[in-house]
Amino acid sequence: MNRREFNLMLAATFGSSAFMGQAFSQEAGGTLTAIIQPEPPILNLGLNQQTPTGVVGGKLYEGLLSYAKDLTPQPLLADSWEISEDGLTYTFKLVQNAKWHDGQPFTSADVLFSCKSLLPETHPRARAVFDRCESIEAPDDFTVVFKLKKPFPAFIMAFETASAPMLPRHLLEGKDYRKDGAEQPPIGTGPFRLNEWVKGSHIHLTAVDDYYRPDQPKLKEIFYRVIPDAASRAVSLEQGETQLAQWQDIEPFDAERLSALEHLDMTTDGYEYFSPMVWIELNCRRPPMDDKRFRQALMHLIDREFVRDRILFGLANAATGPISSSMRFYDADVKTYEPSVEKAVALLDEMGLKPGADGVRATLKFTMVPAGEVWTRIAEYVRQALGAAGINVELQSNDLAGWVAAVSNGDFDISGNQLYQNGDPALGVARTYVSSNIRKGVMFSNTAGYSNPKVDELFEAAAIELDESKRQAYYTEVQQLLVEEMPVLWLCEQRYPTIYDNRLRDVVTSSTGVNANFATTHFAA
Structure with a gap:
């Protein structure tokens, strides 16, 4: 099916021949057409947590909790919860009328299955969290009790x-989770179900008629259109063919222009839980990256404000260290690295890395991130910036699979990367720097191969400490230590633009924004 045929099909669905070329009139509720790029590999969030899977899968599946923009926990599949004073016991009371999309009831047995069996096998982040449990029990069909081995205050954010x-126990228990979970149609408790997926074209979701929250969802259906070309994505918003773009759908240089159009609005809210951090990944196992003076020199050669202003067009904050300024326990009182070729050269000379006859001190291979023009520009800028001190950078292009294989297996010199902070440093920050998470072949772990026993000690102490002021002290110390050692080169705290038709309401209602379930999202009458 080509683009023209798809547009005609949607126009017929909407009962409006005005779909092509201009925004169509939209009844209250109605149909949302959104961009999805790249196309998700699968929709089962238990097996794949990549961003596109999160966007679409977040309408099909649900967790026990949601989180407000200030990261306060909110009810979802759990109506209420209690935490014991000693921080060891978490008791969740579940909603009592939720159903899976095939009509089977959702109960505590599904929570036990998900948290004890499936997720620890298939989901790296969940495995790390639920490994901290001494037991997970269900005293009745709508109560689940998690007992921890040690206090872990970040647990409520997980x-x-x-x-x-x-995930549905009745469909997956006893199965090969990875094989059968990927092959089966996605069955969740969310407000939308999968109606059709035409690979390379669109994903069609329809409203669940008997969703457990009254009068939800507001939308009748959602079409996610796969549009690989960045210019075509911008045109689709401009002409009203799509009404929503998120994450990296729109290139930063186009965001301001599009948001100024009469029928479009833009927000950077809704990414607070993720707080994405962009950095240059360094393979700390290899010389000269294994010398902190070299890593410090690289930081002096990079102008973070240039990256923010000229590559990300202001849709970011210049990073100061490993914890985002939007997160709890952030501390700005750390060592700074102003752009200075002179200071970089002094550090390189100190470590004996002198320039050769050709002026080159070292040659690094930059394994480029195959994720759009922004990452290409970052790589090209890094090559230019490091060249000022005699460091030659060779750019290596590859596909997504090749990039993942190289970085996760430590087969690189430098690369780009971006990780989410997931509401608490114990969940999203520590994993990059603790030596216990150096796991060959596992992406988004400690792929830099950085190891420091003091860093390990501080992160673990902060993770199990209940006193907020003591946690802050631990995290302050580890931020200061990491910024001294520079295991990665932090660039920017990304602020993604969500651009949407200004008739849409409740697009961003939580800290997970467009990844939330869209149960209340609707078009104004």
């Missing part, structure tokens, strides 16, 4: 949909 999606 139940958003992509971090701990609930």
